[in-house]
Amino acid sequence: MFMILFVLHDPEKLDDILTAWEEAGVNGVTILPSTGLARHKKDSALRDDLPLIPSMDEIMEHLVNLNRTLFTLVNDQAMVEKVVAATESVTGNLNLPNTGILAVLPVSQCY
Numbered sequence: 001m002f003m004i005l006f007v008l009h010d011p012e013k014l015d016d017i018l019t020a021w022e023e024a025g026v027n028g029v030t031i032l033p034s035t036g037l038a039r040h041k042k043d044s045a046l047r048d049d050l051p052l053i054p055s056m057d058e059i060m061e062h063l064v065n066l067n068r069t070l071f072t073l074v075n076d077q078a079m080v081e082k083v084v085a086a087t088e089s090v091t092g093n094l095n096l097p098n099t100g101i102l103a104v105l106p107v108s109q110c111y
Contacts, residue, residue: 001107002080008068008100013090020086026072034069080104
């Protein structure tokens with residue numbers, strides 16, 4: 001079993017990634033808003049100065065600028081390769097800048 005962890009640089013591609021992963025055979029994905037060092041340094045990332053009761057527009061504007069981190073579990077290496085190919089069909093070559101970072105980790109147990 002493997003965990004696929006993918007940090008998507010362009011959140012506008014999220015729906016396309018999810019569709020591609022589902023078509024590849026992925027059953028479930030957890031999605032988290034996230035940020036990296038560069039965005040943090042530019043002060044446009046996760047903020048702790050949002051109003052106590054922000055408006056929906058303020059929340060949505062804030063979330064739009066964040067990466068999305070996706071993770072899922074797959075059973076075998078063949079499925080890993082399908083997910084990588086599906087991801088690159090949306091983002092392009094992951095070795096290029098501003099596409100994302102995909103890591104595959106072995107999982108010995110999962111409950």
